Amino acid sequence: MDLIYFRGCMGRERVPEIVRATRQILDHAGVSYSILEDEECCGSVLLRTGFREDAKEKINENLNLFSDSRLLVSCAGCYRTFKIDYPRLFNVKVDVIHSSHLFYQLLEAGEIQIKGDLKVTYHDPCHLGRHCGEYDAPRKVLEAIGTLVEMEDHHMNAQCCGAGGGVKSAYPHIAEKVAQERIKQALNTGADILCTTCPFCKYNLKSHRIKVMDISEIIANLMGVPRSTKIN
């Protein structure tokens, strides 16, 4: 089955480093995939902010583009939307996999080898964790890379980064305050890196106090580099 890497609006325009890293990993592992040059919005931001009719129009267009392909996404928001909202609104099943899950599969299959001695803490994106129940794959990847240390609130109890639901765009100061609370929890773990699996989270959690990285960036950085190499 064809694999389309659906980059998502954040990946395309705000945090392209996630797309770059993800493509490096896919290429390295020999995964064949395509990119939609005319990729547009998945519909998530419209659905979350009360524009359901506009979202449905967009989703209808997207469904024609995807046909029967399998979708790979970097964004927890895209993931939830394809996984839950597309079926709910259009009674269609979308075959979608989140990048963290694919990375775990590649790791398990030996298609990528990574070793490191990083101390990492993991932020569960709400749309991946609580909404879709995906907690394990990113953690298994991180455990392979080094030491995973949990924050005070994790898995189902994880604190939100503050960006979701249109809050980042409408109330940036609130989003920022919520992010600071999460950063405090991350700092308390003593981790070198705060890892997440959603570009919205990465974008909003950005801090000068701790390095915030998408899981793809951590993997791409460590692929094929000597064991003890640290990420700056």
Add this chain to the structure above:
Amino acid sequence: MEIIEDPMIRELKETVKNIRETSIKNLEKLLQRVGESFEDNDIEFYIAETGEEANNIIYDIVKDEKTIAKSKSNTLTEINLVKFLEKKGLEVIETDLGDRIIQLTNDKPIHPTAPALHFNMEEIADTINEKLKVKVDANPEDIMNTIKSDVLRKLEDVNVGITGANAVAAYDGSIVMVHNEGNIGLLSLKDTHIVVFGIDKLVSTLEDAISVAKLETVYATGSRVPSYIGVVSGPSKTADIQKILLKNMYGASRVVAIALDNGRRKAPPECLWCIGCGTCITSCPIYNVVGYDFGYKGYLGGRGVAFTNFIEGERASFDAGIYMCTLCSRCTTKCPLEVPIADIIEEVRCKVQRAGYKLDAHENIKRNIKETGTPFR
């Protein structure tokens, strides 16, 4: 071990989920049934479609009074009873300590069960000293005792006590009220006891009502039980003299129950499962940084702003912060009823948006997506 992990409490949670889901499903039947039960129990009963209707029913009962007293109740806050009665020239005494402090400071509550959590001791002492013309040190016991004596003195001349209810048993005609301070006990012993409750508080039996009240306490306070769970199923009565029925012994001679709709029937069932424990509020990342600006009256946090839509309309839920929620669903995982708050908020946002209440930031994003396929310019 956290109390909510206790196997018996977990079981209770499942029981209450079932009770609430069934009750809301059978709401109309329970509403009809409770009228019959109240009649059997000699409780006067009214159904108020709106807050205004409820206020008028109450005013009709208390219009000859100078002062009445009330307990803490989101439903009474919802209908603006205090302001309404004050406008009519009555004095209203808040008997809940936190609410009384707020009444004296003219502020608003920050938590459904701990309304005055945001004041420090000095602020409270200063207010009391100024308003009650006393000299109290900033320590909790002195503050409590001063307010207690003042309220008790005022209660001597009060004939009517007004309370809310935590659950109402339709088949038994019983009203269940949870409190720790003992104030609801005092109020229910006044000559007339008026109870106002949302129609969503109905359950089938007294056992169900107690289960709801107990679970609410566990989740609201972390204690297994409150100091008091009061049950009122009729006026005070005795038949000790030759089996002749006499009313008005120690307690109320008149009990009035008012069931309030005020838009609740328009709400999705899941929104009405709520038992009012406030767990969604304390677990909300937005509420924790924004405070009561993310809410409407006593209805705080995500569930509160969504509920606001049904009782007060699109404008009110917009003002309450319907767009402030990140839809993170942390509330739902913490909520004993697992109310799908984010889903309800998404629904409400569609209504609010269609009514023209939207934010420029979101409108721009929508336009950008339409024109260029991306939220960003």
